[in-house]
Amino acid sequence: MSKFILARLIQVVPVLILVSILTFAGLELVPGDPVLAVIGPAQEGTQLDAADIERIKEQFGLHGSLPQRYVRYVEQVVLHFDFGTSLQSQEPVTKVIADRLPVSLWLNGLALGLSVVLGLTLGLLAGVRPGTRGDLGVTFLAVIGVAAPSFWLAIGLIILFSVELGWLPTSGWVDPLTDPWEAAKHLAMPVFVLSLGGVAVIARQTRSSVLEIRRQDYIVTARAKGLTAGAVLFRHVLKNSMLPVVTIMGLQIAALFGGSVILERLFALPGLGRLAFDATLEHDFKILQGIVFLVTIAVVTANLVTDIVYGLLDPRIRYQ
Amino acid sequence: MTEREQQPASMTQFRRLRVPKGVVIFLHDPKAKVASFILLVVIFFAAFGPTIAPFGENEQNLRASLEAPSWTHLLGTDQLGRDILTRAMYGSRVSVSVGLIVVAIAAGVALPIGLSSGYFGGWIDSILMRFVDTWISIPPIILILAIVAIAGTSLGNVMLAIGLASFPVFSRLLRALTLSLRAQDFVMAARSLGASDQRILVRHILPNTVQPLIVQGTLLVGVAVLAEAALSFLGFGAQAPQATWGNMIAEGFPVIRHSLWPTILPGVLIMVFVLAANFMGDRLRDVLDPRLRGSL
Numbered sequence: 268m269s270k271f272i273l274a275r276l277i278q279v280v281p282v283l284i285l286v287s288i289l290t291f292a293g294l295e296l297v298p299g300d301p302v303l304a305v306i307g308p309a310q311e312g313t314q315l316d317a318a319d320i321e322r323i324k325e326q327f328g329l330h331g332s333l334p335q336r337y338v339r340y341v342e343q344v345v346l347h348f349d350f351g352t353s354l355q356s357q358e359p360v361t362k363v364i365a366d367r368l369p370v371s372l373w374l375n376g377l378a379l380g381l382s383v384v385l386g387l388t389l390g391l392l393a394g395v396r397p398g399t400r401g402d403l404g405v406t407f408l409a410v411i412g413v414a415a416p417s418f419w420l421a422i423g424l425i426i427l428f429s430v431e432l433g434w435l436p437t438s439g440w441v442d443p444l445t446d447p448w449e450a451a452k453h454l455a456m457p458v459f460v461l462s463l464g465g466v467a468v469i470a471r472q473t474r475s476s477v478l479e480i481r482r483q484d485y486i487v488t489a490r491a492k493g494l495t496a497g498a499v500l501f502r503h504v505l506k507n508s509m510l511p512v513v514t515i516m517g518l519q520i521a522a523l524f525g526g527s528v529i530l531e532r533l534f535a536l537p538g539l540g541r542l543a544f545d546a547t548l549e550h551d552f553k554i555l556q557g558i559v560f561l562v563t564i565a566v567v568t569a570n571l572v573t574d575i576v577y578g579l580l581d582p583r584i585r586y587q
Numbered sequence: 588m589t590e591r592e593q594q595p596a597s598m599t600q601f602r603r604l605r606v607p608k609g610v611v612i613f614l615h616d617p618k619a620k621v622a623s624f625i626l627l628v629v630i631f632f633a634a635f636g637p638t639i640a641p642f643g644e645n646e647q648n649l650r651a652s653l654e655a656p657s658w659t660h661l662l663g664t665d666q667l668g669r670d671i672l673t674r675a676m677y678g679s680r681v682s683v684s685v686g687l688i689v690v691a692i693a694a695g696v697a698l699p700i701g702l703s704s705g706y707f708g709g710w711i712d713s714i715l716m717r718f719v720d721t722w723i724s725i726p727p728i729i730l731i732l733a734i735v736a737i738a739g740t741s742l743g744n745v746m747l748a749i750g751l752a753s754f755p756v757f758s759r760l761l762r763a764l765t766l767s768l769r770a771q772d773f774v775m776a777a778r779s780l781g782a783s784d785q786r787i788l789v790r791h792i793l794p795n796t797v798q799p800l801i802v803q804g805t806l807l808v809g810v811a812v813l814a815e816a817a818l819s820f821l822g823f824g825a826q827a828p829q830a831t832w833g834n835m836i837a838e839g840f841p842v843i844r845h846s847l848w849p850t851i852l853p854g855v856l857i858m859v860f861v862l863a864a865n866f867m868g869d870r871l872r873d874v875l876d877p878r879l880r881g882s883l
Binding site for chain 1: 725726727728729730733735843847858861865
């Protein structure tokens with residue numbers, strides 16, 4: 268097993284190097300003078316003398332040749348975990364991201380949890396009784412979850428639960444550690460909508476896994492031994508159906524971050540998605556650089572953990 | 588051994604796929620029929636919308652704002668009194684264009700990467716696939732926002748960004764297909780006759796990857812339309828007053844308490860179009876490439 272983990276860790280190294288090159292190259296690709304890009308449109312037209320330009324270059328790490336700048340960027344990121352300074356707020360990028368991170372962790376974590384619980388339950392129900400109304404209902408939900416725009420579904424929920432029924436607030440953020448009940452009310456709609464895509468994918472996958480596994484010889488053996496239907500379902504079918512779900516969970520993390528950009532904007536949640544949206548509008552390339560780097564590292568780590576967990580659960584993977 | 592049995596597996600397979608039987612199966616499938624009909628209707632409106640639309644794209648009538656569907660305005664009007672049906676027709680032009688152009692960009696970027704990676708193998712394969720692995724690790728919307736921030740806000744840049752964010756799926760598919768094709772007898776035969784790598788790739792391998800690419804492209808259309816709608820809704824895509832389905836939802840949202848029509852209808856259109864594209868992709872996959880059935 269340790270060989271398997273080591274091999275997977277080694278595979279991550281080139282990916283990390285490429286992430287650093289891509290995020291570094293992103294800022295270099297900004298058209299025109301990078302100094303103009305970092306001072307932003309608000310100050311364009313301001314007369315800058317050579318000393319000002321040098322000072323700005325020093326401040327934002329734009330001095331020196333391209334390889335020198337890359338080495339300095341990697342040094343700062345790896346040794347000091349420093350992504351530079353926000354071009355708009357002039358605060359350290361790491362601090363700005365750290366301030367927004369808890370909101371995204373709550374939103375994405377709860378959405379991932381709900382995706383797994385709902386997806387597994389619905390997929391299991393549909394797979395155990397294929398062709399029934401319940402199965403058709405789950406298939407329909409899965410289809411809607413994949414095809415309907417999340418922001419459009421969110422608008423529908425706002426109209427129903429906030430405007431018509433008045434049960435839930437339309438937007439805003441309350442820290443769950445401060446006031447759990449209010450936080451639950453604020454997060455209910457965004458978490459539900461964000462989880463729908465994952466519910467759809469996990470339910471479909473679980474359904475087909477359950478259908479496949481129910482035909483296997485060991486299930487017939489388990490039944491022939493006299494095990495109850497519940498024991499067969501939970502001890503044999505569900506356990507083996509969960510394996511592909513582990514892989515999907517890893518893939519869902521990237522999808523969740525994507526979905527949260529739109530939903531954090533719509534529900535006025537001050538998370539990383541909203542930060543990415545604002546940074547795009549304000550051309551704050553340093554913030555975007557930091558977000559792309561950190562989110563990609565998070566996704567790479569999640570995929571690594573997923574692979575290792577999969578290897579632990581299924582010995583066949585380790586020996587491939 | 589008959590002549591047919593002596594041919595390489597992939598050749599007989601692809602020859603078999605060209606027979607009308609596959610088309611017959613496709614046309615007899617109810618889901619494929621519905622999906623084809625929906626896509627044809629949308630493509631028809633995209634092509635002839637400006638000719639048959641009852642009103643102008645931005646023709647305003649403030650005295651008829653937020654009207655429910657009627658004989659004059661079959662799908663109602665928005666807050667500026669613009670005809671929703673007309674704007675939906677114009678919006679379909681954007682969605683169809685986005686679907687086609689994004690697929691073209693993604694396939695265009697993926698072709699050299701996937702073909703070279705699968706054909707040459709070795710260090711070229713390692714470098715290119717690590718690049719693809721890295722690219723695929725960046726959440727698409729974050730990547731698209733970064734590209735839009737660099738390139739600027741416009742529909743063209745959004746299409747470019749979605750295409751660039753989507754190419755890894757094509758690259759991996761092309762690599763896998765090329766890996767399997769390069770070991771086939773007909774490629775060996777071409778090589779032994781002195782064909783160059785370039786000729787083998789372009790004349791022998793590429794044509795055999797077209798059908799799986801069409802399937803993957805059809806599935807990407809739905810993803811691209813959803814992404815464009817989301818970016819238009821956020822204000823990064825086509826700018827108002829241009830009618831796109833995403834823009835229409837964004838414009839209808841502030842007045843949703845007064846009328847649901849401007850918001851509901853474009854959303855339904857997006858959903859139906861994406862569903863039709865997904866069904867079409869699934870069915871095409873079953874008909875064109877039975878090897879991949881249910882595995883992608």
